[in-house]
Amino acid sequence: MKALIIISILGVVAMMADVLRYKKLLVPIIVTGLFIALATVCMDWNTNIRYFNDMAYFNNYALAFTGAVIFITLLWMFIGQEYFQDSHTKGEHAALILFCLSGAIAMISFSDLTLFFIGLEILSISLYVLAASNKSDLRSNEAGLKYFLMGAFATGFLLFGIALIYGATATFNLQGIHDALAKGAISPLMVKTGVLLILVGLLFKVSAAPFHFWAPDVYEGSPTLVTMFMATVVKTAAFAAFYRLFSTCFISLADTWVPVVAVLSAITMLLGNIMAVFQTSFKRMLAYSSIAHAGYMMMAIATMNKVSAGSIFLYAIAYSIGSLGAFACLHAMSINGDESISGINGLGKRQPKVAIFLSLIMFSLAGIPPVAGFFAKYYLFYGALIGGYTWLVLIAVLSSLIGVYYYFKVIFALFKTNPIADEELPILLPKHYILLILTAIISLGIGLSPAWLQSLIS
Amino acid sequence: MLTLVLIFFPLLAALGTLILPRDNAKMYSFISSLIQLGLTAYAFTLFLTQGVDVLAANYEWVPGLGISLQVGLDGISILLVALTNILIPLIILSSFRNNYSNPSAFYGLILLMQFALIGVFSALDGFLFYVFWELALIPIWFICLMWGGEERIRITLKFFIYTLAGSLLMLLGLIFVYLQTPAPHSFSIEALYQASLTAEMQGYIFWCFFLAFAIKIPVFPFHTWQPDTYTDAPAQGSMLLSGIMLKMGIYGIIRWMLPILPLGIAEWGNCVMILCAISIVYASVIAIYQKDFKRLIAYSSIAHVGLITAGVFSLSIQGLQGSVVQMLAHGINVVGLFFIADIIQRRMKTRQMDSLGGLANNSPLFSILFIIVLLGSVALPLTNGFVGEFLLLLGVYSYNAWLAAICGLTVILGAVYMFRAYQKVMLGEVHERSVEFTGLAKSEKIVLIIIAALIIVCGVFPKPILSIAQPALEEIVLNLQGVN
Numbered sequence: 001m002k003a004l005i006i007i008s009i010l011g012v013v014a015m016m017a018d019v020l021r022y023k024k025l026l027v028p029i030i031v032t033g034l035f036i037a038l039a040t041v042c043m044d045w046n047t048n049i050r051y052f053n054d055m056a057y058f059n060n061y062a063l064a065f066t067g068a069v070i071f072i073t074l075l076w077m078f079i080g081q082e083y084f085q086d087s088h089t090k091g092e093h094a095a096l097i098l099f100c101l102s103g104a105i106a107m108i109s110f111s112d113l114t115l116f117f118i119g120l121e122i123l124s125i126s127l128y129v130l131a132a133s134n135k136s137d138l139r140s141n142e143a144g145l146k147y148f149l150m151g152a153f154a155t156g157f158l159l160f161g162i163a164l165i166y167g168a169t170a171t172f173n174l175q176g177i178h179d180a181l182a183k184g185a186i187s188p189l190m191v192k193t194g195v196l197l198i199l200v201g202l203l204f205k206v207s208a209a210p211f212h213f214w215a216p217d218v219y220e221g222s223p224t225l226v227t228m229f230m231a232t233v234v235k236t237a238a239f240a241a242f243y244r245l246f247s248t249c250f251i252s253l254a255d256t257w258v259p260v261v262a263v264l265s266a267i268t269m270l271l272g273n274i275m276a277v278f279q280t281s282f283k284r285m286l287a288y289s290s291i292a293h294a295g296y297m298m299m300a301i302a303t304m305n306k307v308s309a310g311s312i313f314l315y316a317i318a319y320s321i322g323s324l325g326a327f328a329c330l331h332a333m334s335i336n337g338d339e340s341i342s343g344i345n346g347l348g349k350r351q352p353k354v355a356i357f358l359s360l361i362m363f364s365l366a367g368i369p370p371v372a373g374f375f376a377k378y379y380l381f382y383g384a385l386i387g388g389y390t391w392l393v394l395i396a397v398l399s400s401l402i403g404v405y406y407y408f409k410v411i412f413a414l415f416k417t418n419p420i421a422d423e424e425l426p427i428l429l430p431k432h433y434i435l436l437i438l439t440a441i442i443s444l445g446i447g448l449s450p451a452w453l454q455s456l457i458s
Numbered sequence: 459m460l461t462l463v464l465i466f467f468p469l470l471a472a473l474g475t476l477i478l479p480r481d482n483a484k485m486y487s488f489i490s491s492l493i494q495l496g497l498t499a500y501a502f503t504l505f506l507t508q509g510v511d512v513l514a515a516n517y518e519w520v521p522g523l524g525i526s527l528q529v530g531l532d533g534i535s536i537l538l539v540a541l542t543n544i545l546i547p548l549i550i551l552s553s554f555r556n557n558y559s560n561p562s563a564f565y566g567l568i569l570l571m572q573f574a575l576i577g578v579f580s581a582l583d584g585f586l587f588y589v590f591w592e593l594a595l596i597p598i599w600f601i602c603l604m605w606g607g608e609e610r611i612r613i614t615l616k617f618f619i620y621t622l623a624g625s626l627l628m629l630l631g632l633i634f635v636y637l638q639t640p641a642p643h644s645f646s647i648e649a650l651y652q653a654s655l656t657a658e659m660q661g662y663i664f665w666c667f668f669l670a671f672a673i674k675i676p677v678f679p680f681h682t683w684q685p686d687t688y689t690d691a692p693a694q695g696s697m698l699l700s701g702i703m704l705k706m707g708i709y710g711i712i713r714w715m716l717p718i719l720p721l722g723i724a725e726w727g728n729c730v731m732i733l734c735a736i737s738i739v740y741a742s743v744i745a746i747y748q749k750d751f752k753r754l755i756a757y758s759s760i761a762h763v764g765l766i767t768a769g770v771f772s773l774s775i776q777g778l779q780g781s782v783v784q785m786l787a788h789g790i791n792v793v794g795l796f797f798i799a800d801i802i803q804r805r806m807k808t809r810q811m812d813s814l815g816g817l818a819n820n821s822p823l824f825s826i827l828f829i830i831v832l833l834g835s836v837a838l839p840l841t842n843g844f845v846g847e848f849l850l851l852l853g854v855y856s857y858n859a860w861l862a863a864i865c866g867l868t869v870i871l872g873a874v875y876m877f878r879a880y881q882k883v884m885l886g887e888v889h890e891r892s893v894e895f896t897g898l899a900k901s902e903k904i905v906l907i908i909i910a911a912l913i914i915v916c917g918v919f920p921k922p923i924l925s926i927a928q929p930a931l932e933e934i935v936l937n938l939q940g941v942n
Contacts, residue, residue: 348604352563359600368622369592378629382523385633397626404622405615412611415603451520 001051001058002040003066004105006033011098018091026094027081034074041067050111054173057111064313064457065108065240069233072320073101076229078435079331083225093133097229100126104237108244113162113172116241120158120205123237124151127230131222143221150204150214158201164194174249181252192256198245199257205238206294209268216275219287224334227283228327231290232320239297243312247304254304262302266395269295273402282330283339285406286323289365292403293319296396299380303387310454311379317453318364318372318446325361325439326410329354333426341413347425348414354428355414357440364443366407367400372446379454460501461513461529464539465576467494472569480562484554487565491547494572498543505536506926516646519586524636524644528583533930534782537923538579538709541789542702546572548908549697552797554901555804556693558605564694567597571698578706584632584645587714588625591670594706595621598698605692613686620683624670631666634659635718650718657721664722667715668730674707675763677730678737688756693800696752700759701793705785708763711770712778712934720938723771730771731857735864737764742871746878751809752799754879755792758835761868762788768865769850773938777853778931783923784846787834787916791843794831794909801902802883805895811879816888820895825884827906832880834913836873842916 010033017026041063048059058066073080084094099122106119128151132144166172168190169180180186200211207215219227250257272292279285297315300308333343348355364373377400384393428436446453471490475483504512514530531539550568558564574597577590595618603614636643638653655663673680688696716723741760748754766784769777801824802817803809818825830841837843847869855862898906916923 352560363596368596369589374592381630382633385630386637393630397630401619401623401626404619408615408618412603412615416611449520451522455522 001049001056001109002044003037003070004056004102004109006037006040007070007098007102007105010034010037011095011102014094014098015091017094023091026084026091027077030084030094030098031074031077034070034077038067038070038074041070054175055112055115056106056109058109061244061309061457062109062240065236065316066105068313068317068320069101069104069108069236072232072236072317072324073097073229075321075324075435075438076225076232078431078438079328080225080229082431083223093130096126096130096133100130100229101233104233107237107241110241110244111174111248113165113174113177116245117159117162120241121155123234124155124205127151127226127234130226130229131218133226134223137221137223139221140223141221143218146214146221147218154201154204154211157197157204161194161197161199161201164190164197168194174245177249178252181250191253195250195253195257196260199260202238202242202245203264206235206242206298207291208264208294208298209271209291210264212268212271212291212294215291216284216287219290220281220284224283224327224331227287228324228331231286231323231327235290235294236316236320239294239301239312239316243301243309246301247309251304258302258304261298262389262392265295265298265302266392267295268292268298269396269399270402271295273399273406276406277402279406280340280342282333282341282343282410285341285409286326286330289403289406290319290323292399293365295399296377296380299384299389299392299396302392303384303389305383305387307379307383307386307454309457311376311383313457314372314379314446314450314454315376318376318443321439321442321446322361322364322373325358325436325443326365328432328435328439329358329361329426329428332428332432336424336426338424338426341409343424344410344413344426345416346414350425351428354433354436355411357436358414359411360440360443361436362407362410364447366404368404370444370447372443372450375447375450375454379450459515460497460504461531461580462515462527464494464497464501464543465529465573465580467497468569468573468576472566472573475569476562476566478562480560483561483565484550487569488547488550490569491543491550491572495543495547498540501531502536502540505531514582519583523585524639524642524646524649525585526583526644526646527586528646529577529580529586530582531580533927534709534712535579537782537786537927538705539576541705541786542572542575542579544912545697545701545789545793548793548905549694549701551901552697552793552800552905553694555899556800558692560604564601564605567601568694568698571597571601571703575702575706579709582647584636584647584650584714586645587710588629588632591628591706591710592622592625594703595625598695598703601695601698602687602691605695607690609686610690613683613690617683617687620680621673624673624680627666628670631663634663634666650714653718655719655721657725660719660722661725664715664719664726667710667719668726671707671710671715672733672767674710675704675767676707676760677733677764677767678740678760679733681737681741681760684760685753685756688759689750689753693796693803696756696796697793700756700796701789704759704763705789708766708770708781708785711767712781712931716770716773716934717937723773723938727771727773731768731854731861734764734768734771735861737761738768738865738868739871742868742875745875746871748875749810749812751802751811751814751879751883752796754811754875755795755799758795758872758875759788759792761872762792762835765847765850765854765865765868768861769853772853772857773935774853774856775931775935776849776856778935779924779927780846780849780851780853782927782931783916783920784843784850786923787842787846787913790909790912790916791831791835794906794913795835797902797905797909798828798831801898806891811882814883814889814892815886816884816892817895818884819888820892821897823903824898824906827910828880828884830910830913831906832876834917836876837869840914840917842913842920844917845920 103122
């Protein structure tokens with residue numbers, strides 16, 4: 001809770017920066033604030049406190065995810081601070097990012113559907129603005145509008161679902177809903193429709209098929225830094241909320257939604273991976289890869305057993321760290337304006353160390369041992385196997401193989417024989433370089449000792 | 459503990475080579491591989507004097523999932539570790555005349571490969587085995603990708619996807635077996651051996667495992683990645699792939715498949731035997747028609763390992779003995795052959811046998827060493843190849859006489875393509891360019907002489923090798939007979 005308060009205050013402080021003229025101090029203030037928030041998360045560990053008449057419940061699950069999104073934001077700040085340097089819009093960007101983060105934390109820690117909805121909206125509305133924040137770029141405007149229109153629809157579905165659930169159970173509280181459903185004898189049609197409508201809203205947020213159509217365009221059109229934030233922090237938070245809602249609240253209705261999630265998970269991972277193969281733009285490829293990863297994480301929600309919470313956490317972190325590394329490279333490329341995969345042709349010859357670290361990141365995303373992504377996948381597959389979803393695991397294995405193909409396209413490009421001219425190669429500034437190395441090392445570290453992260457919240 | 463040192467020393471050496479100045483990368487890596495060879499010799503003496511237990515180690519890694527860092531060396535694995543650690547210095551030494559760009563990465567990757575290979579051969583935890591198995595793929599893939607020939611991108615992609623598909627299936631099989639182990643589940647080899655699997659389950663898992671191993675070995679019809687990859691890889695890459703890496707597959711069958719899946723093997727062993735027989739004849743016939751010397755070696759390798767696999771699946775003690783001996787012999791011979799191909803290519807700028815000829819006149823020493831390696835490869839008595847192939851054919855004969863007759867063709871066909879190659883390259887009309895063929899350099903002489911010596915010594919005194927592997931193999935065979 002303290003983390004949520006600190007970050008909300010930070011957002012307000014950032015908004016005032018322009019008026020009260022302390023712009024120069026903004027980045028240090030934000031970084032310090034985030035560190036303090038992270039520290040409070042660590043201090044609250046194992047406390048399990050419920051706040052505001054059981055609106056928010058900070059157990060270890062919520063704390064772990066809160067810590068994760070703050071940590072990812074801190075890593076994001078390496079490059080992201082540039083986004084705050086813009087002379088006339090400085091305060092807004094920082095404030096929006098921080099509000100987005102506080103929305104994410106509210107979504108992670110809710111134990112009441114109202115807080116869930118409020119968190120989701122704080123997150124989404126900030127994101128709509130952020131997506132369109134590059135005002136002079138047509139694609140950014142398109143991304144913002146598209147995201148807003150589609151997002152508004154999804155929110156509508158979600159709200160309708162919440163209303164139906166409330167109508168059937170007469171409570172917004174997760175535990176209350178769970179108890180009411182367990183007792184039975186309430187209009188099953190209303191409840192089932194409600195659950196499925198909420199599911200639609202959430203599937204939209206995590207960009208799962210068949211509600212993924214916005215993702216590639218929005219990811220591609222938004223400024224790279226916003227995409228990076230969307231693909232990591234927002235996705236992690238959305239999955240944390242997804243899992244929390246369905247594991248505590250609707251577990252007794254598993255028959256209704258589990259088959260849907262399992263089948264959509266298979267479709268999402270196959271679709272994301274197959275579409276990613278055909279992309280020539282690095283950014284668009286990462287967008288489809290993020291859809292595919294959503295598919296994998298949905299496996300854990302479909303199986304819902306004792307390892308799922310831990311494995312979804314591990315996967316979200318492994319995926320986010322890997323994506324940060326890949327986006328660091330992409331951001332360096334976008335300075336030159338060339339975001340296609342062929343833009344790094346022959347970079348391996350010129351900067352072998354960058355090539356090795358980027359390859360490690362790609363290994364992690366593709367799920368090859370001993371990097372983090374492998375163990376993350378392993379836990380997911382293992383959980384699905386003990387849950388009896390052999391068919392789903394087989395599809396997941398198949399789609400991972402497809403995934404290897406396009407992640408390796410990046411590595412192949414690094415070592416192409418006909419490199420592009422020196423001056424056209426992306427220039428990695430120290431901040432890109434540091435973030436790339438940091439993410440690669442963290443990925444390797446998680447890969448070598450995955451157990452503690454996974455067991456953190458199981 | 460010593461086993462862990464054997465595994466992790468190459469890793470440290472690899473990191474060192476990557477960090478230290480690149481001019482001396484050759485020397486650093488060579489020296490570290492010699493130190494590793496010394497360590498292996500020490501481990502070998504310990505093994506001979508104090509037995510298996512002294513080389514075992516067991517530490518926790520991921521306790522929640524029953525994964526541990528359990529390693530150890532028995533009679534089979536110590537021979538393969540020895541093979542690896544003898545071949546790596548030779549492979550590094552063989553590259554002294556080549557000037558690869560970015561040498562620190564090149565030698566670092568070779569040492570990384572050594573790390574993974576030793577890991578594969580000494581892991582006694584199924585999961586650890588899988589991790590090392592995958593890890594071995596990455597450095598060799600980079601070696602092929604960064605220093606390979608013209609078509610490397612297409613070829614390495616096929617190679618990677620092919621082998622990765624196999625290993626993912628193996629991982630699924632492993633997890634399945636793991637879930638059948640007595641509670642609490644564990645990946646340790648003892649637990650996996652005790653897994654209660656019905657005959658039907660074993661049938662499915664058999665294919666999960668076998669596909670992974672068959673792709674790596676490779677056995678017909680999973681071999682299509684192999685000729686391209688071997689031909690296109692840099693010489694040292696081909697040596698690593700064929701000399702050591704394919705042994706991972708055969709070792710995997712002996713260590714993991716035979717004890718865990720006896721019923722699966724009883725059901726599908728026949729099928730594998732027939733695939734092996736097809737491999738042998740098919741690859742040998744194709745080898746006869748090859749024009750590129752390196753490609754010829756690649757196909758001959760398929761034929762040889764086909765026979766080794768057949769020997770393993772004959773499930774007789776002779777067949778298994780033969781497979782172990784032949785793994786060592788094939789490793790040494792094929793590294794020799796690829797080195798010879800590299801020597802010729804570096805001097806003549808071609809491997810096409812039609813545009814070579816009469817090289818024997820220029821360098822008598824080279825032609826003598828070439829013929830020794832070649833005789834080892836065609837299994838002439840008193841060379842290492844003979845001992846292995848004889849035992850293998852004996853094993854296959856005890857399984858089925860007709861199959862043995864077909865597999866025996868490898869000896870005849872092998873002689874045909876090998877002698878034909880020798881004739882075209884070394885004898886016959888002196889090709890105009892052959893005049894420029896210069897004698898062997900010092901490092902080349904050392905490598906080839908050591909290889910030739912190993913071929914003859916192992917051929918004349920095969921007994922020590924046989925007796926080292928004997929107890930471990932007998933245990934496997936007894937276990938198999940007990941089940942059937």
